[in-house]
Each structure stands twice: as C-alpha cells, then as structure tokens.
Amino acid sequence: MPFTIAIDGPAAAGKGTISKAVAAALGYAHLDTGLLYRATGRRVLDGLEPLAAAQALVAEDLARDGLRTPEVAQAASRVAALPEVRAALVDFQRAFARRQGGAVLDGRDIGTVICPDADVKLFVTASAEIRAQRRLAELLAGGHDVTADQVLADVRERDARDMDRADAPLKPAEDAVRLDTSALDIDTAIAQALAIIRTRQG
Ligand code: CDP
Numbered sequence: 116m117p118f119t120i121a122i123d124g125p126a127a128a129g130k131g132t133i134s135k136a137v138a139a140a141l142g143y144a145h146l147d148t149g150l151l152y153r154a155t156g157r158r159v160l161d162g163l164e165p166l167a168a169a170q171a172l173v174a175e176d177l178a179r180d181g182l183r184t185p186e187v188a189q190a191a192s193r194v195a196a197l198p199e200v201r202a203a204l205v206d207f208q209r210a211f212a213r214r215q216g217g218a219v220l221d222g223r224d225i226g227t228v229i230c231p232d233a234d235v236k237l238f239v240t241a242s243a244e245i246r247a248q249r250r251l252a253e254l255l256a257g258g259h260d261v262t263a264d265q266v267l268a269d270v271r272e273r274d275a276r277d278m279d280r281a282d283a284p285l286k287p288a289e290d291a292v293r294l295d296t297s298a299l300d301i302d303t304a305i306a307q308a309l310a311i312i313r314t315r316q317g
C-alpha cells in the first residue's frame with residue numbers, strides 16, 4: 116500500500132509549506148487541494164455555475180496564475196460549502212492519494228473525509244493573528260494592495276465558513292496529531308512534522 120500523509124488546518128497555518136517540504140524530503144508527490152477549490156472559485160467569478168466549474172477542472176487550472184488572491188480565496192471558500200462541488204472533486208483527490216511512491220495531501224478535510232485511513236494525519240494550526248501576519252507578508256511581497264485589517268478579516272471569515280459548513284467542515288480528525296506553529300519558525304515546523312511522520316513510518 117502506498118504511504119499517505121494528510122495535512123489539514125486553517126488558512127495560512129503553514130500546511131502548504133510543510134507539505135511541500137515533507138514531500139520533497141521523502142520523495143512523495145504533493146497535492147495542495149485548496150487549489151482545486153480556488154480554481155473552481157476563480158471560474159465561478161468568471162461566470163460559470165459552481166458544479167460545471169468543478170467538473171471542468173483540468174490540471175492547467177491548478178497551475179493558473181492569480182489563484183493566490185484574497186478574492187479567489189473567498190470565492191473558493193464559498194464554492195467549498197456546496198456539497199455537489201465537493202463531491203465532484205473527491206475521486207481526483209483519492210486517486211492522487213493512492214498513487215505509488217507515497218503522497219502528501221493538504222487541505223481541510225483530508226484526514227476526515229478524503230483519506231480517513233491515511234497513515235499519518237497532522238492538524239497544523241496557529242493563532243488567527245499570526246496566520247494573518249504571515250499571509251499579509253506573502254500578499255505584500257506579491258505586490259497585492261491589502262491592509263493588515265483586511266487580511267485578518269478575510270482569514271476569520273473563511274475559518275468561520277469552513278468550520279461551520281455542514282459538509283466536510285474544517286476540524287481535526289480524531290487520530291490527528293496537532294502541530295501548533297504559532298511560536299515556530301518554518302524550518303522548526305517542518306522538522307517537527309518530519310519527526311512525527313518518521314515515528315509513524317517506524
Ligand atoms: O498552506 P497554508 O495556507 O496553511 O500556509 P502556507 O502558505 O504554507 O504558509 C503561509 C506563510 O506563512 C508562508 O509564507 C510560510 O512560509 C509562513 N510560515 C511561517 O513563517 N512560519 C511557520 N511556522 C509557518 C508558515
């Protein structure tokens with residue numbers, strides 16, 4: 116059986132950076148499942164109906180520029196609350212998780228819904244204020260015109276929508292290991308994630 120690692124958590128907790136580093140260290144493939152919802156949200160902003168947008172997703176969409184904006188993040192979290200959209204994206208994610216050679220998937224519902232049998236489940240968190248500071252730094256570095264207050268409001272609104280939805284809400288799986296990165300720099304957070312994973316690999 117291929118080894119599967121599920122990494123979930125709220126916005127800007129460090130899931131993506133940790134997942135990418137873990138996948139590189141272990142030679143596994145990595146899927147940022149947030150991009151599926153961002154690409155769907157982007158198409159809905161362009162006028163498509165949500166289910167059609169999710170069904171039409173192709174690899175090119177995931178590589179498309181402009182998915183890392185606050186507007187697209189909000190659109191992603193709105194389409195992510197629609198059960199038909201989530202259902203349309205399940206098979207792709209599960210097929211990715213089963214690929215030979217190991218896989219790391221990060222998102223909101225990987226350990227709870229997409230891969231309930233994952234070999235390792237991490238729930239990466241940090242305080243909303245720290246996550247908003249990190250996201251602000253990224254957006255400013257990318258040339259986006261945003262304020263600290265706007266980014267904190269965006270993070271809080273998305274967290275609330277993601278946690279309160281009926282279908283696949285954001286929450287730690289019962290068997291997930293929690294990793295609070297509030298006081299950790301990114302290299303320490305990656306090292307701690309790898310240590311937890313290596314313990315499970317025996
Ligand atoms: O994928 P997710 O939205 O959870 O977060 P990310 O994109 O991996 O991380 C957001 C930003 O916070 C990145 O620029 C990370 O390098 C940074 N970060 C950090 O500085 N310290 C951490 N312990 C975790 C993330």
Ligand code: CDP
Nearest residue numbers: 126127148149152191192195222223224273
């Ligand atoms: O990088 P960040 O954590 O800010 O966002 P993301 O991971 O790209 O996810 C964008 C939005 O997609 C989230 O706010 C969720 O509403 C949704 N999402 C989801 O519902 N399930 C997933 N497995 C991944 C993302």
